[in-house]
Amino acid sequence: MKNLKTGLGTMSSEPSRTRAMQILSRLEKLLDERHLAATIDEPIDRATKEFACAQADSKSVDGLHQVVTQFVQQLHTKALPYRHSLLASQALDETLALLERKTDG
Numbered sequence: 001m002k003n004l005k006t007g008l009g010t011m012s013s014e015p016s017r018t019r020a021m022q023i024l025s026r027l028e029k030l031l032d033e034r035h036l037a038a039t040i041d042e043p044i045d046r047a048t049k050e051f052a053c054a055q056a057d058s059k060s061v062d063g064l065h066q067v068v069t070q071f072v073q074q075l076h077t078k079a080l081p082y083r084h085s086l087l088a089s090q091a092l093d094e095t096l097a098l099l100e101r102k103t104d105g
Contacts, residue, residue: 039081047079068095 029035053070057063072091077083086094 043079043081044075047074050074050078065092068092 051071051074053067069088069091072095073086073088076086076091
C-alpha cells in the first residue's frame with residue numbers, strides 16, 4: 001500500500017517507522033544552520049585567527065609549502081569536528097591533492 005502524501009510504501013512495522021523518524025530528526029539537528037556554524041564555521045574561524053606560522057621564506061615554493069602545511073595541521077588539530085594530528089608530509093599531501101582537484105575541474 002502506498003502512502004498518499006509521499007507515494008512511498010508504508011513501513012512494515014511501528015518500530016521501523018519510529019526508528020526512521022528518529023533518524024530524520026537527528027539529521028535535521030545535524031544540518032541545522034546554527035549547529036553547523038557552531039561545530040564547523042566557528043572553530044575554523046578561531047583556528048584561522050589564532051594561526052601563527054614560524055618564519056618562512058614566503059617567496060619560495062618550500063616556504064609556501066611550510067606555511068600551508070602548518071595551517072592545515074592547525075585546522076586538523078583545533079578546528080575540524082574529528083580532530084587529529086597530521087604529520088607535515090600528510091598535511092602537505094592533503095593540501096596538494098585538494099589544489100589538484102580544484103584545478104582539474
